[in-house]
Amino acid sequence: MADAFASLAPLEEHIKQLQGRKMRLLTEVEQVEQQILLAQLKFATLSNEAAPISRLPDELLTSIFALTRQEDTPRSKAFQVVASHVCAKWRAVATTTPLLWSEIQVILTFRNAKSKAEVDTELDRLNAYLTRSNSCIFSLKMEVIGNINLEPFLQLLGLQMYRCQRLSFSISNHSSPVSQLLHHFGSLEAPILQHLSIHIPYCRLFDYDTRQLDLVRANILQGGAPALQFLRVTGIAGHLQPPLSRLTTLHLDGSHMDGLSFEQFRDILQSTPEVINLSLNDLWVETPVISSPQISIPNLRCLRIRARPEYDLHSLLINLPVTQLESCAMSQIASFRPIEFTNVKSLTLEHCSLIPEDVGNLILGFPAIQSLTLVSGNPSSILFALGYPGTPIWWPKLKLLFLNDLFVRAIPIFLDAIHNRQATETPLERLYLDRETRKLLRSKKNLEEVNALLPVENHEDSSPWPAGLGYEDEDDGFWY
Known part of the structure; x- marks a missing residue:
């Protein structure tokens, strides 16, 4: 036993020597790896510098x-x-x-903001964009889904509002979006802000202020927004109101709003004397029975409107100065009673299936049409009138026809309409078809037949509203 214990000491010493050697080798390996990394970095740098693009x-x-x-896409x-x-x-x-x-997007959802650390990461990202954009004019789109703390984001944005040109908020499933926006943007000045879009859908989980469009004075951006020309408020955002006097485009969406009194509706429109383009979606306005327009909007030239099926749209239209309009778009209109749009040259009808009597009212109501766009719906009655072989020739000034989403069952009457119209003294000058309609006609071997009658051009309904906007408006949900 004594001999066995005596032999352990040299072995223990040998193990210590081997462990020491291992540590030295590991240290040397680590040093070599660092040298390799440095060499690779230097090699990559020299290679990049040698590249022609460098x-x-x-x-x-x-x-x-x-x-x-x-060329960036939303998914890239x-x-x-x-x-x-x-x-x-x-x-x-x-x-x-x-x-x-300078184009900033902030997305806060249940997916990317599950913890405070993740929210802080998105806040750091916003700060990085604002810092790197330096003193450059910027645009920001903020999308929020969930009851996420917005205070630090709004505070950071508020400090930079002096150079913000376009601003878009979409805030859903949040407990206090209106009060937070009022708190942070109430007294701010936005000297170059041109475009403001605020979308706050109703959420049954929270109690919201039901007052909508009840003010004719600014309660946000009270410091001034002299360049503001475009305003969209939807859902429960109707209580948020910037300065209105310089607006040229106004979009009101009443999908989540309570009914509006006629006085509210009139006052909000007449507080925008420079409005040229007006978009009304799902508004429910209690209108009086009258025989002449009661709302004065002296510069209004372009109107697009969609009403709920059970709403009497006619009672709203006769209160608007429609005789001064030059362009009109109507969506999901189920009936059309006599009313004169005497100066409208461009008409768009989307998902409008009208009976022949209503089509007659439509033709008489829009006598000056030069451009007609038909999107989805059942256009058979309109196409029949357009190509009526007898007299009078309906819409004699019509030169341009745009067709989107033509149904298979409408092809025969469409072909008859084109043949008959081109045989009149006032034929169409050009036909525009979207991709699906061209594909459908090609499959039925009718596209060449149409091409022989008049020039056919490709058309995809992706133009921004209003015409000449100059940038893509991703928040425009009017057609959806």
């Missing part, structure tokens, strides 16, 4: 980044973020190009 001046690379960024990862992770040069150029960070 010889481009920073100004030219900036222009390329800006052009590439314009932001190009500026991807570019900043490619190499040191690209990161330096990307992070110091303010225009790359």
Whole structure:
């Protein structure tokens, strides 16, 4: 036993020596790995510098980044973020190009904001965009789903409102969106803000203020918004009102609003004397029985409107100055009683299935039509009138016809209408068809027949409203 214990000491010493050697080798391996990483980094840097694109001046690379960024889609990862992770040069150029960070999107949902850490990450992201956009004019779209703390986001945004040009909020399933927006934006000044969209759908989980459109004075942006031209309020956002006097485009959506008195509706419209474009969706206005317009909007030229099926739209229309309109779009209209739109040259009908008597009222009510757009619905009665082979020729000034989502059963009457119309003294000059309609006619071997009668061009209904807006309005839910 004594001999056995005596032999343990050398072995213990040997183990310690081996462990020491292992530690030295591991340290050496770690040092070598660091040297490899440094060498790889230097190699990659030299390789990038040797690449032809690295010889481009920073100004030219900036222009390329800006052009590439314009091709971003809603589902793609932001190009500026991807570019900043490619190499040191690209990161330096990307992070110091303010225009790359001027289109900001904040998304807070149950999925990406489950914890405070995740919310803080999104807040840091907003701060990074605002910092990198520097003093550049920016646009921001904020989408919130859930009862998430908005205070730090609104506070951060409020500090930068002096350079915000377009602002969009969509806040749902939240306990206090209106009060928070009032608190943070009540007294703010927005000197260059041109576009403001606020969508707050009703949520039965919370108690909301039911007052809508009951003010004719600003309760947000009271510091001034002299450049504000476009305003959209939907849902329970009707209680939020910026300065209205300079608006040229107003969109009111009453999908979640209580009924409005005629006085409320009249006062809100007449507080926007410069409005040219008016969009009304699902509003329920208690209108008086009258024989002449009661609402004065001297500059109104473009109207689009959709009403609930059970609402008497005629009683609303006769209170509006429709004789001064030049463009009109109506959606889901089930009937049309006599009323004169004497100067409307462009008419859009979406999901409007009218009986022949109503079609007659429509034709007589819009005598100056030059452009007609038919989207979905059953256009058979309208097409029949359009190509009526006898006299009088209905809509004699009509030159352009746009067709979207033509049904199979409407093809025969459509073909008859085109044949008959082209045989008159006032034929159509051009026909525009969307992709699905072209595909349908091609499958029935009718597209060449139509092409032989008049020029046919491709048309996809993706134009922003109003015409000439100049940018994509992703929040426009009128057609959906």
